[in-house]
Amino acid sequence: MNVTISPSRVQGRARAPPSKSYTHRAILAAGYADGATVQDALWSADTKATAGAVDLFGGDVDRTDDGTLEIEGFDGQPGVPADVIDCENSGTTMRLVTATAALADGTSVLTGDSSLRSRPQGPLLEAIADLGGDAYSTRGNGQAPLVVTGPITGTEVSIPGDVSSQYITALLMAGAVTEEGLEIDLETELKSAPYVDVTIEVLEDFGVEARQTDAGFAVEGGQRYDPAGGEYRVPGDFSSISYLLAAGAIAGDEGVRVEGAQPSAQGDTAIVDIVERMGADVDWDREDGTIDVSTAALEGIEVSVEDTPDLLPTIATLGAVADGDTHITDAEHVRYKETDRVSAMAEELGKMGVETTEEQDALTVHGDESDLEGVRVDGRGDHRIVMALALAGLVADGETTIAGAEHVDVSFPDFFDTLEELGATLDRSD
Numbered sequence: 001m002n003v004t005i006s007p008s009r010v011q012g013r014a015r016a017p018p019s020k021s022y023t024h025r026a027i028l029a030a031g032y033a034d035g036a037t038v039q040d041a042l043w044s045a046d047t048k049a050t051a052g053a054v055d056l057f058g059g060d061v062d063r064t065d066d067g068t069l070e071i072e073g074f075d076g077q078p079g080v081p082a083d084v085i086d087c088e089n090s091g092t093t094m095r096l097v098t099a100t101a102a103l104a105d106g107t108s109v110l111t112g113d114s115s116l117r118s119r120p121q122g123p124l125l126e127a128i129a130d131l132g133g134d135a136y137s138t139r140g141n142g143q144a145p146l147v148v149t150g151p152i153t154g155t156e157v158s159i160p161g162d163v164s165s166q167y168i169t170a171l172l173m174a175g176a177v178t179e180e181g182l183e184i185d186l187e188t189e190l191k192s193a194p195y196v197d198v199t200i201e202v203l204e205d206f207g208v209e210a211r212q213t214d215a216g217f218a219v220e221g222g223q224r225y226d227p228a229g230g231e232y233r234v235p236g237d238f239s240s241i242s243y244l245l246a247a248g249a250i251a252g253d254e255g256v257r258v259e260g261a262q263p264s265a266q267g268d269t270a271i272v273d274i275v276e277r278m279g280a281d282v283d284w285d286r287e288d289g290t291i292d293v294s295t296a297a298l299e300g301i302e303v304s305v306e307d308t309p310d311l312l313p314t315i316a317t318l319g320a321v322a323d324g325d326t327h328i329t330d331a332e333h334v335r336y337k338e339t340d341r342v343s344a345m346a347e348e349l350g351k352m353g354v355e356t357t358e359e360q361d362a363l364t365v366h367g368d369e370s371d372l373e374g375v376r377v378d379g380r381g382d383h384r385i386v387m388a389l390a391l392a393g394l395v396a397d398g399e400t401t402i403a404g405a406e407h408v409d410v411s412f413p414d415f416f417d418t419l420e421e422l423g424a425t426l427d428r429s430d
């Protein structure tokens, strides 16, 4: 699908979709449990892939008419899947499920789409091998397809922290149901660290304790996943909220109110501070979970995405509209996502007339709203690139057409409906 956006102003209320990160963890945690009910789950391409994996390990994920997930778990002992696990476009699914597969008494095969089959899995495969499992990439290049044979028996492992925090999440979630637990030492500094905080928060809500140590993280074995009252509720997604706040900051003269924005462990809540630092008017009522934002003259800032890689596309678009340089630093790990998002944003914004300077771990956007021209851009098969370019289209001169716009189904399936409800003029075509 192509979406063509005409220059538009936005105003009104929009509800944040539920968090993708919390939903993945809740579905898998319910799988590790005897079962659980998950309320307000995000039902998107990525979270469906995790639900499919839980089914293949012997659980059952059933979605009721009101969107609640009724999940039967495999009670700490995943079965050997009867089919290949297709993780589609979802890095979170592949990492978390690789560690689940390492608990099964037999062999699992994992694959995904061409984007996922180009992302790094090597450090997690080595960790599983060090723990006594057998785990390899069929092409011997650390990328999927993956073949994983369990069960793991070891209790201590070391792993780099600067490729993906999802390896740590995966090992903590699986380690809780091993006999003796796991101690995970970090070989390098942890990037995307708040995502491990999200994991520890979800585990706690499922009655499982995991903790940070001097060397990394640790989890006791023999624990049972069991949420209070058998239920878990997913909070709103601050990565998705970033697009709504950015829309309000660049084109919301009368103001945009985002609902469903209660505080949680998500690092991407940093977007509230970022749009404020750039000059937008922002007011976050944490108790009500509402954020009001309206536009003002924006100015470039310096911002590190060490903890918040998924914000880079949003910040790059904000930087294109802001006056002066926006310097996005600590961004090397943002190159290992659905696309190399540092290059993708530099190149696609470049097509719209924006000047950028790319370094291995940084992106500087030389902002000036009057540079932005509506042209045809490529969403690169990456939901966050699509959404960030759509925002640029709101204030570009002329129409902006985004190819591959259907990929928003990965994390924010209603993104374009929401933008239209806020007043954006857009047209969908094949």
Ligand SMILES: O=C(O)C1=C[C@@H](OP(=O)(O)O)[C@@H](O)[C@H](O)C1
Pocket: 020, 021, 022, 092, 163, 164, 165, 166, 169, 191, 192, 195, 309, 310, 333
């Ligand atoms: O654990 C998670 O839910 C995620 C962790 C982050 O990945 P990395 O840890 O690989 O940076 C983030 O980019 C991804 O969208 C979701």
Ligand SMILES: C=C(OP(=O)(O)O)C(=O)O
Pocket: 046, 089, 090, 091, 092, 093, 310, 337, 338, 384, 411
């Ligand atoms: C990188 C992302 O997700 P994943 O790693 O699960 O593919 C994302 O949602 O931006």
